[in-house]
Amino acid sequence: MKIPLSLNIHGNWRTALLQRLIATDFRAGYNRSGQRFFYHYHKDWDPGREHMVEYFLGWLPELGIESPEEIKLPEFKPAELSPEKNSELGLAGQPYLILNPGGSWPTKRWPVDKFASLADEFIKETDLDLVLTGGPGDIERNNQILKQISAGQEKRLHNTAGRTSIADLMAVIAGAEFMVSGDTGPVHIAGLVRTPALTIFGPSDETLYRPYRPKNNYPIIVNQGLHCRPCGQHECPLDHHKCLKDISSEQVFSKIKEGFDERLF
Template structure:
């Protein structure tokens, strides 16, 4: 059966970076089944990341705000007659939706209370896997030749032109390198300090002679405006961009410096060097990017590293990241490009 799959449904409901990190799995599936219809189920607003995408034929968008079963969405999904469904998310809702997709073969994690929804269950790995390797491990029942791939998002010509026009209108010179800085993050404990982002921006502008662009997620406007003010640089107003427009703008940067959060993963996926500032998270899992491709990790292990805490009174791991460290790694990323 696995040699003649005609329709494959992949589910990863959220979040931004997690969905980007599933694209290597999509590449493997597309190469193994070049004529199969590949669908993807994700929540809004993350579903737009794959609209369009060369390895995805259809995207099903789940509205998280609505409780219960999305009957209209289910009816639309079930029209496809899926041969295979792969649940990369593994929460109760995604497990049930995978089961209700009607797929004859259903792959998911071997989790208590959910394993009954799958025909093939993937046990937790005995060693630490990168996020990319974790997703690829779900292909084991298919017995495919799997090589670790790089994440990829497609930016259309229209989106690329929009980004060029946006930057030109904001006063950026297309002939000079732009470095993006992203001071926000979902977890407060993952946020490097505003004054250090500001100092990094000044050093990059005055010493490295690059243009600086701060990016901002919803609800982060006040934080980023404060960083811009602290930097003393004359920069355009802070703008919250839709995800695909943000990715298109990042594609036009030479490097993108970010906390451990979703936008960090957009950079490698569009071919821009990522400089990841990591604190309480696990860089060996969530920064699977190669130095040979220009990406740089900024991380200092402390006694309480990998605590996974949302909030922290000491912020010891983030304090351990100096401006000099971030600056040197950004210069290294620029030189590699």
Template sequence: MTKTISDLSPKKILIRSTNWIGDAIMTTPAVRTIRENFPAAEITILAYPWVADIFKGCPHVDRVMLYEKKGRHKGLAGMWRLGRELAAQRFDMAILLQNAFSAALLALLAGIPVRAGYRRDGRGLLLTHGVSIRKSTRERHQVYYYQEMLKDLGLMCGPQELFLALPDAANNWARDFLAAKAKRVVVGLNPGAAYGPAKRWPAERYAGLAKRLAEELGATLLVFGTEADGEAAAEISAAAPGQVHDLTGKTSLAQAMALIGLCDAFVTNDSGLMHVAAAQKTPLVAIFGSTDAVATGPFAPKVEVVNKHLPCSPCMKTHCPQNDFACMLEIGVDEVYAATYKLLVSED
């Protein structure tokens, strides 16, 4: 069997989403490509609950199906249960944007006859249509990683542009929130980041930035993140009393994404919400240290990347091997303020 799927005419396609917010956002051009190549197919995307909101308003998919890995689909028994649920849907094709062996195994358990994706994680024999990663793809932005896979599977790729459509309820909520709370300039701050402290610019510097934005520009500051970022949010709030709204752990993902889309600027560490801002073309300042801005930086037009380019970075570690976090600590408040101000005053 050839690796090309372009000459097939599936009636029902299952897309296996990636597992994290940022990765899921970076797959949106690929999801659009799948829809454009199979316009008559019914497309379902299988996603973890914490990324499902990214696709609930997406016109390129017909349905979002939840993979409740921490609930009813937990463990091997849960995977078997999910496999049976998928089998009942009688999918013709599975396109696996997620790279794991388990994604291919699940498609096999579901009896999906066409299973396409990268030959990775030892799953090549489980795929009916597998492709290898090009060396050149490894050296480009991750958006191309997913699109190149589809190209090598024989599909015509659409625009290399992130896409995010949100439900009306979330957009309406965000507009009402800002109408009641915001004054003048609205700047979002995202002090958190998953995978350890090496990706996080210190909370006290976010606080210093908030103080300057509030005092010099009269800005309203919105602090985004999970409950785990509450301590950082409290420090930021204390620096600009009355002008900071702590939203950490207080919104749904859809509500947070809608608010980010309405910000005049967004200052963030390398994180999932950084990609949310990029997808909505919100002007953003992205602070990089331990990770690779070429591979996973914001894929958007109005971006200021602040990065010291130290010899030790990007180390891709969760904790600083030198234990001094120099790549973050050498970035001062003045530098980030200047980058933010530049975006706020620049004209399109």
């Protein structure tokens, strides 16, 4: 039995091929890199300066659905961690903040030494524990950060990379006082569960891809004035990666103190 309709809003070749394989009666999507041949109906890719949430909602009228006057995120509260999982991760009882150093692209990862310097500042300036999040591929990167943090702080540091399911991760983020992350999935979870967060942007366009909070966008930090960004590339085409390497831990820490002084310090 065929699926009557499929809509591909991601728009890369992988999702276009997958959509073709599920053999829907009617396929719609964006024409990116010649993908119009995969669709019965397509629109040209042109988000302009809209956030992607707002751009994707542009499909609603074409599907016969009225667009909302005001975009609202759903109210969502993840299940709490079990006492056993809390104990395993070392998070029971103590307030904490999160550093999320990973990223699906190498160009989205702020350097290890800068994350370590930022972590040191948090250790010195706050009483909060420090939780490093990530998937199995982030374990070694997180360990490198922890090795560079001031000695004697082991009890306040928790590397949860590779030790949480998606549901666990959502609960960990929901329980945090604050989060610092690159432009990657977990920071969007922070927006959903209302955990304050600062996002460090490198090659991606922050206008299109920042965590979405209607009328109250989460703070971001970018290397302003760099002519080559946002390039949207998985590897730096100029081989210097200045969009992230030139952002100092002092800049990030100052930005956080500027907006969250009463909450954290």
